[in-house]
Amino acid sequence: MNITRNNVDAINAVVTVEISKSDYADKVEKVLANYRKNAAIPGFRKGAVPMSLIQKQYGKAVLLEEVNKLLQENLNKYLVEEKLDILGNPLPKVTEDFNWDVDDYKFEFELGLTPEFSVDLSANNDLVHYKIVADDKMLNDQVTHIQKQYGKLIAKDTVEEGNDVSGIFANEEKGINNRTTLSLDVFADKNVAKSFIGKKVGDVISLNTKGLFEDDHKLMDFLAIGHDEVHGLDVDVTFTIDEVTAHEPAVLDQELFDKLFGPKVITSVEELKAKIKEDLEKQFTQQADQKFLNDVTEFLITTTKFDLPSEFLKKWIQTAGENPFSAEEAEVEYSKSENGLRYQLIEGKVMQENNLQITFEDLKSYTSEVIKKQMAQFGQLNPTDEDVQGIVARVMSNQDEVKRLSEQVMSEKMLHLYKDKVKAKIKEVSYEDFIKAMYGELSTK
Structure with a gap:
């Protein structure tokens, strides 16, 4: 058996595997001999079937199988010994008129080689590693949230200043139909917040999405739409009120601190x-x-x-x-x-x-x-x-x-x-x- 490689370029190669009759003949004969021992063909005793008949019936299939085994074993061994770093697997080059009726065979395989390159981690760049700081506004908002979460919740019929409102944002054309809860101070325009005052459960309020919130990204949460849709979105939506709640905030005392973090931690x-x-x-x-x-x-x-x-x-x-x-x-x-x-x-x-x-x-x-x-x-x-x-x-x-x-x-x-x-x-x-x-x-x- 002879294996050679032709480097087409730095990242492509063709490996040629030449197999002669001496490489596979003994293996094929051994397999056929075992077939002969166990063959059950009408008119012949078990083990007495003529080898010519076994050869005619099974010879080509056994030949193909044994040659394929030799190919796989020796090609893989070659890749390891040559320390070839390949991408994917070797691809056999298809030969339409391949002749199995000869004694010696030649097979070609295409290889994709891993390219040589270097990585410079210290190169100049415009990368930024962000350090996110929780500012005072965020901390105050979190404290207010805790007071709401652990305070008393009171159901109301009519919207008043400071209430939370739950309901459904909808726009049939845009496929918007999302239930959410919001506080009135979330709106960028105070006049929008005022339009909720005095409304009752079941009332429907018409709004426009353009500039509805200080940050357009909030439309993603409140309307349940994707990021690519929110910027400059200018459509009319309805908000149907289904719940109004007032909060009696929890007192920031030791009892609350202990409930949150354990005794005397805060x-x-x-x-x-x-x-x-x-x-x-x-x-x-x-x-x-x-x-x-x-x-x-x-x-x-x-x-x-x-x-x-x-x-x-x-x-x-x-x-x-x-x-x-x-x-x-x-x-x-x-x-x-x-x-x-x-x-x-x-x-x-x-x-x-x-x-x-x-x-x-x-x-x-x-x-x-x-x-x-x-x-x-x-x-x-x-x-x-x-x-x-x-x-x-x-x-x-x-x-x-x-x-x-x-x-x-x-x-x-x-x-x-x-x-x-x-x-x-x-x-x-x-x-x-x-x-x-x-x-x-x-x-x-």
Whole structure:
């Protein structure tokens, strides 16, 4: 057997496998001999069937099977020995008039090779790593929310100043039909808020969406519509009132503080705001980190230049799935997956160059923390180590869960590496401005 490679270019190659009769003859004869021992053909005793008959009936099928085995075993061995880093799988070059009636065969396989490239994490960039600050307005709003949440709720028939109103926003043409609850101070125009005063349950109020709220993004929540639709939306909607409630706010005293955080953990409104600020900014850090990770990913995909064996990959996509794709379908699929493949290669290079690995202890420790957080949400604040490790063992016996958790662990490792090596500007913003930045509406200057 002889295997040779012709590099078409830096990312495409053709491997030729030549198989001679001496490579497969003994194997084919052995299989046919076993067939002969067990063949049950009318007119012949078991084991006495002429070999010529066995050869005629089974010879071609056995030949194809044994040659295919040789091909797969030796091609895979060659790829490993040559340390070829390929994309997809080798694609056999189809020969319409292939002749199986000769003794020696030649097979050709197309390969898509992983491109050579470098990743510069320290390159100049316009990336921003946001630090979200809970400002005074947000803290005061949170305190007011707590007072509402733990205060007394009183049903009313008529809307008065300071009431909350529940009802349905509707516009049949736009497919808007969403029940929501809002306070009257949410409207940008005080005259809109005044139009609710004196209205009763069952009354219908006509409104226009343009400038209805100070921030158009609030239309996403109140009307249940997508981000792309909210900017400059100018349609008439109705709001049908189905509930009016007044709140008697809870008193900010030690009884409320203890109910929220436990005995004597918080003893003043100032400490309450400090605790709220700490908790909010901890949540905000996770959101800011995720945006930073996404932004670095996009930056690396855009700035790390290398060619892919695109024509090879499109052909491979046509045959890789359970159901074959047409050339047009493969083109579409390739377009959708190209950036994902590029980042997969970039991520692999970054992991290799920075020796990022996931150990069993990494995975076990991460899983333990996830489980503890989940248990805390259900009131189990101090689970025993035995209980936690028992759940960890069950989770890690599930391959799908291990794969999912491993991706999360590696994502954290990549985030820490990017924080350390990517030269991004740190920018403090309010949560409101961060949301604008999420949708590309805030300057990074």
